Amino acid sequence: MNRVPIFLEESQTNDEYLIVDPYRIEHIKNVLRGQAGDPIKITLINHGTGVAKILSLSPQEIKIQLLSLTLGKPERLCMLIGVCRPPSMEKILEHATTSGVGEIHFFCAELSDKSYLKSKVLREELIQKKLLDGLAQSASGSHLPRVSLHKNLRLALDALPNNPSRFMLSPKATAWFSDYPPCEEPVFAIGPERGFTEKEETLLLQNKFLPVCISRGVLRVEMAVFHAQAQLELCQRLLSQKISETPLR
The missing domain is CATH 2.40.240.20 (Hypothetical PUA domain-like; domain 1)
Structure with missing residues (x-):
């Protein structure tokens, strides 16, 4: 702490x-x-x-x-995460808060284990504790992220902010975050351990999500979340640096 x-x-x-x-x-x-x-x-x-x-x-x-x-200011990153193993969700709540996230939307994906919805990790009091533990480890963060749980992907998409920069983790992707223009308010979607179904990927594409790759290897859900956070933060810093170096006309 x-x-x-x-x-x-x-x-x-x-x-x-x-x-x-x-x-x-x-x-x-x-x-x-x-x-x-x-x-x-x-x-x-x-x-x-x-x-x-x-x-x-x-x-x-x-x-x-x-x-x-x-x-301080609320973080701008919004994450859409398929319900996964309770220990993974517990780590995400704590450590994603430390790294900086504004919203976490958990949703029951088609390949999520439905029994995970009954986990104590998703109880309000434990969510609050993990968020506080994460924020206490942050050097500069001061705002608690908003956390919500949705029955399926479609309902989760309806609850998202209308941010134009949307990305989804896909094994078919060949582009990295660095291949896209830097963004200030990104939304990142990641499936559970078994990933998205084709139906879910189609739905995400219809909602203007761009497929990205974040590692050459296969990562645990929580590690994929942390990888994405670090890479998006780097892109945001590069954007800030570019803006500050732009000469006034």
Whole structure:
């Protein structure tokens, strides 16, 4: 946990916050070994990142004072992911949040194991915990991604933002992200372990998804997600660099 998550609802005054959650109290006391007067890095959820000072500690609560806050922005990446093995979904929720994602749409693909829909990983309280764990490991991220579950691909597509830059992972693809123009708000679709059916691929193509390849090898679902995130971030950085280097006329 690089940063301790803080919620706006925990505010006592304009700059003081009271933590009563045992998990965070234990982390501050036993992992960070925090003492009264010590500074700690914090993330004010859905607002920004900053530094706070510990005012007081007890086994039941910790009071902190916010010293500085840098406002953050929601991430722009949207991911469409076929329901897969619960351990994979658990890793995606946590580590994709660390890397930066704005929306995660899980959907029951035709080749998804339907029993996975009953997994505790998809319970709201565990989703929230994994998102917070992921955000706490982020150096600069401050906003929790929106997570939703859909019965099938068509319903998931109906819920997507109307972003023009859409990509889907396909074993038939020969193009990489770098072969397309850099984009600011990408949508990336990936199937479950057994991939998309031809019917699903056709539906994605009809919805203007471009097939891409992200590795020469066959990857686990969660590794494919992380590969895609890293490559899309690089493309976004190249776009930002190109814009900054464009001379004014």
